Amino acid sequence: MRLYADRPVLRTRQLTADLLLLGWAVLWVLVARVVHAAVLVLAEPGVQLESLGRSIGETMGDAAGVAGDVPLVGDDLSSPFEALGETGDGVAGAGQGLQDAVHTLAWVLAVALVVIPVGWAVVRWAGWRLGWAREAAAADRLRTLDPDLELLAARAVATAPLPALAGLPAGTGAAWRAGEPTAVRALADLELHRLGLRSSRSERGVDRAQLR
Known part of the structure; x- marks a missing residue:
């Protein structure tokens, strides 16, 4: 499949669009990385909370073990310490939960910052580039056969801007209706020019050179 036009002007535009898309994607990946790192800072309180809970x-737990060794009243003495130890474990769990939530948020924001703007750009870029590639491939097939140049000529008559049609030699329309090959080629070349492709004359010149 053809990726770029033959004519320098359109080919430059296509290359520029490709590079801009790549740059746009890199830009948003960098932005996403910065946002991801910034959001992760919010997890620091969760780290400290988890550390505090584990410490408690x-x-x-150590205090409950020591109190449990006291004869006769060890169980009664250790119970408050065990309750406090469970509370500390709960605090540690809450800190871990906060960290998990922040990490999830950081990844969601980072992915959204890449997928949404880059996806929007890719859709617009693909619509233009793939649409051109399909038209260029069809035009390539049509311009290799003289009878099918009529189709390219008809397309030019139907869709070419009026200034472009007015720039053709006088009588081109009438000559095209009469099937004059020169007029057909002129109109076909107008459509090929719009697509940034070589003219039908250039194509036949290349074919003849190859045959020699």
């Missing part, structure tokens, strides 16, 4: 849990 471990300290109260």
